[in-house]
Structure formats: C-alpha cells, structure tokens
Amino acid sequence: MAAKVKLQKFVDKxxxxxxxxxxxxxxxxxxxxxxxxxxxxKLHRDLPPTRLWGYDGMYPGxxxxxxxxxxxxxKWMNDLPTKxxxxxxxTIHGAEGTLPxxxxxxxxxxxxxxxxxxxxxxxxxxxxxxQTGPLFEREIYEYPNLEATALWYHDHTMGITRxxxxxxxxxxxxxxxxxEQSLNLPTGIYEIPLLIQDRSFNPDGSLYxxxxxxxxxxxxxxxxxxxxxxxDMILVNGKVWPxxxxxxxxxxxRILNASNSRAITFKLDSGQPxxxxxxxxxxxxxxxxxxxxxxxxxxxxxxxxxxxxxxxKSIVLKNVFKGASPxxxxxxxxxxxxxxxxxxxxxxxxxxxxxxxxxxNMASRTRDLTLVKVADEYGRSLNLLDGKMxxxxxxxxxxxxxxxxxxxxxTSTDDHPIHxxxxxxxxxxRQPFDVAHFQTTGKLKFTGHAxxxxxxxxxxxxxxxxxxGYVTSFIASFGPLTGRFVWHCHMLEHEDHxxxxxxxxxxxxxxxKNRLIRMISx
Ligand code: C2O
Ligand code: CU
Numbered sequence: 287m288a289a290k291v292k293l294q295k296f297v298d299k300x301x302x303x304x305x306x307x308x309x310x311x312x313x314x315x316x317x318x319x320x321x322x323x324x325x326x327x328k329l330h331r332d333l334p335p336t337r338l339w340g341y342d343g344m345y346p347g348x349x350x351x352x353x354x355x356x357x358x359x360x361k362w363m364n365d366l367p368t369k370x371x372x373x374x375x376x377t378i379h380g381a382e383g384t385l386p387x388x389x390x391x392x393x394x395x396x397x398x399x400x401x402x403x404x405x406x407x408x409x410x411x412x413x414x415x416x417q418t419g420p421l422f423e424r425e426i427y428e429y430p431n432l433e434a435t436a437l438w439y440h441d442h443t444m445g446i447t448r449x450x451x452x453x454x455x456x457x458x459x460x461x462x463x464x465x466e467q468s469l470n471l472p473t474g475i476y477e478i479p480l481l482i483q484d485r486s487f488n489p490d491g492s493l494y495x496x497x498x499x500x501x502x503x504x505x506x507x508x509x510x511x512x513x514x515x516x517x518d519m520i521l522v523n524g525k526v527w528p529x530x531x532x533x534x535x536x537x538x539x540r541i542l543n544a545s546n547s548r549a550i551t552f553k554l555d556s557g558q559p560x561x562x563x564x565x566x567x568x569x570x571x572x573x574x575x576x577x578x579x580x581x582x583x584x585x586x587x588x589x590x591x592x593x594x595x596x597x598x599k600s601i602v603l604k605n606v607f608k609g610a611s612p613x614x615x616x617x618x619x620x621x622x623x624x625x626x627x628x629x630x631x632x633x634x635x636x637x638x639x640x641x642x643x644x645x646x647n648m649a650s651r652t653r654d655l656t657l658v659k660v661a662d663e664y665g666r667s668l669n670l671l672d673g674k675m676x677x678x679x680x681x682x683x684x685x686x687x688x689x690x691x692x693x694x695x696x697t698s699t700d701d702h703p704i705h706x707x708x709x710x711x712x713x714x715x716r717q718p719f720d721v722a723h724f725q726t727t728g729k730l731k732f733t734g735h736a737x738x739x740x741x742x743x744x745x746x747x748x749x750x751x752x753x754x755g756y757v758t759s760f761i762a763s764f765g766p767l768t769g770r771f772v773w774h775c776h777m778l779e780h781e782d783h784x785x786x787x788x789x790x791x792x793x794x795x796x797x798x799k800n801r802l803i804r805m806i807s808x
Contacts, residue, residue, distance in 0.1 A: 364415075391443050533622070541587045552605065585751070698754055
C-alpha cells in the first residue's frame, strides 16, 4: 500500500550540499575521509525528521569539487547500523540468506578509475571493514579525475543498491578544468547542482519503500521489491519540492536525475528554453536550445537558464514526462526576486570545444546484445542483458583501445538507461524493429527509419537510453583502463535483479608487460 502523505509545494529553500575539504593534500593528490552514517534530517517543513543514511551523515552527501588531473584519494568508511531499515529481498543474487551486517561499496559514476577503485558490486564491505566481499581490494580508493564533467557517487552493493541509494547514499562529484573556467560560464553562486530523486513517506516521516508489490503472487515466498518504483514526491538536494530565489541573470544548473527508476522530462513553465551545454561526459561542441530535456535515471544535463527579464516572476521547473502522476509533474520553483548584483557578465559561448567523434569504420566489431524480459523462478519479470545472469561467464572481453559498436536490441517493454563503467559512448542511432519477428526468427526486421541521436546527445555519454522496441547503437573505444568492470541498466530495481553484467577490458596482447610474462612463463 502506498503511503498517504500530502505535502505543500515550494515551502522549503533549496539546500546546496556543502563542498567537502580534503584532510590533507600533497604531491600525490588530495586525501579525503568519508563516513557513511545514519541520521535524521528534515526533508520538508511539515514532515517529521526522516531516518536516512548518508555520506558524512548528510543527504545528499557532500559535493566533491576537484580539478582535472589532481588525484583524489578517498577512504570510504561504513559506520552504518548493522540492520537495514528498508526491506531486503533475499531471493535475489547478492542478498541471499541473511545480511548480518549492512554492506556498502562506493562507485563514482562516470569516473575513469582503476578497477580496484571502481566500486565493483562484490567489493562491498561492512562496518569498520569487518567483513568484505569476494572482490574487495582496498580501503582507500583512488580517482585520477581524467575529465571535467559533473559525476556523482553512490552506493553500488550487489543486490541492495536500490535500498542503499534510496536510504540516501548519493552525492555530486564535480571535476573542473582550466579550459572550462576560461569559458566565462555562470560560476560561483550562479552555478547550482540539482540532485533530483523521488521518494515516498509514511506519515511519521519515515521513508516508504514497497515491500510487496507482488503480494498477489502466491508463488513468491518472500516479498518482492524488484519492480521499478516511482515514488510520489520529488526532492531536489534533499528537500521536497523546494524553491530558490535567484537574480534576473544567467545561471548554470548541473541537473542529475538520481531517482531509483523514474524518468523525468524537464520543462520550465515560463516556456523559456534551456541552453544545454553538456551531457553526462562534459561539454558538447555547441550549446543546444532545448524546450524539454528528458533524463532517464543517472543521466545528467549541464544547462544555462537566463532569468533576465523575469524579475518578480516565479518559474516552476516541471516534469512533463508522459504518465507522471499529477504530484510529480512539479520539481521545484525559481523565484526571480533577488535584485541583480552588478552586471551579468557571464556568457553562453557559441562554441564550447572540439569533440573527437568516433566513426563507424574505426570499429573492429559489432556486437548484438538483447535487452530481454523473461520470468524468474517465482514468476516475477526479470530483465536480462543478452539473456545472461550475473553469474554467467563473462562474454564481453575487449582489448584495451579497441573500438566496438554495440547494438542494444530491446525486446522488453521498458526503456532502459544502459550504463557502462569507464567507457565513453557515442550514440549512433535508434531504429524501431519488429519485436515479434525477432523473437521467432532471431532476425532483425526494421519497421522505421534510423533516428540520429537527439541534439543534446551529440557528445559522449556514460548512460544511453535504449527504448523498448528499438535497436539502439553506440560506438565506443574501450579503455583507457583495463580490468573487470560492470555494465548495467541504471534503473536500480532492474540492476539489483540481474540486469547487470561484468565485462573485461584486457591488456594489449603484444604489450611489453604481456610479452615479458610470456617470456618468463614456461
Ligand atoms: Cu551509477 Cu554502475 O552506476
Ligand atoms: Cu532497466
């Protein structure tokens, strides 16, 4: 049963998560320590404080704001209670049996970090590192920060990511560089990160997460909680439907849809456009004027909004995604009530920089991978990557530096946000096909034209929308790091329920290191 809490909109001020400072800094980089804790926090004026889990006891977690090329070291520590306060589903892989201690592992989403610091789902650890997962490698993670873009960090624990993240374990990780700073974009207090998540509440203020949407399923011995859950309120930076007072000038917003599964189409009710300057992976070549921006979960948009000429007005950031409940059609409110301080000298440059796009003839291979919906042993729907489960043998092994095209053939009924760790993807096209024909013959019969990526997808992406009934093709150069990583649907309920697979980026066969190994091995 869904919670029945009604809350007034636009009564709380938008919080800006504080920036975290390093505990020390030296030639090798900056060292941070972050502790995951349980705490309570007010998420709305009229809601009792909510029990949450957060990095450094905050929701969202503190923002990392670092420079490209400066290595960031983080000791992520788990000081959470020993029992989860959200309903764990022990029928799914990674959560079998009982979880005696709360497991966590942290992933910097979109970052290019070595495998030992990537937050592999089986590299989890419990309180004080008392127990560790089978692939746990180290306590201090290392991030080389190779590109300027807005990333985020979040939990990635096998089988319970959706619960750990719903409990509050998420924050921004922003990387900057000198080039971007030279572009004269709105900065300082005129650059605002917006971490957007949906949540539902019980009347006592506690988080509501469904424990048995499949309670009618008599075959299920445990409560099933792996159906994508769209909650009924929208929070921005940890407040339900907040407002922010702004000056009549340009602002830069780093928008992140960090919901468990919800897709959001952003639109300003004033009818004014967003000037989108960047994707998940940094700046695009040119700004694009967007009236609406669709972000599936984990996708980001770097946008500029110009409030000049709107003094005295209130502008609502809406969610016009089809099928959104009336409540969730609102995100937050901008009140253009602060007198302009000085002059707005920031600009929206016509040109943002060169992107080295990959071309089809660079690809050494095309892989066809299905996104397929089946039923699990309890009759619940289960979405799989290429029909394989987590424990199946690794099938995507790619030599570092190789360019491949992947065609995601989506025969399921959902639009999945597909994310590859470490790898920059470039969308080639989306083309509708005859699903029934494919299911019976295994052959693709296209039913319409191939559409190029949307204007705001013409850059690199770390997550790609793969709509139901379409073949979505992307091209990517695998690297620059080697090792075992994961690719998955970022709808957390899908990810936790088998829609995640390991893949491996292999060393070059004739690399010096491999040649030496061959010489010394008998
Ligand atoms: Cu944002 Cu593999 O995750
Ligand atoms: Cu999915």
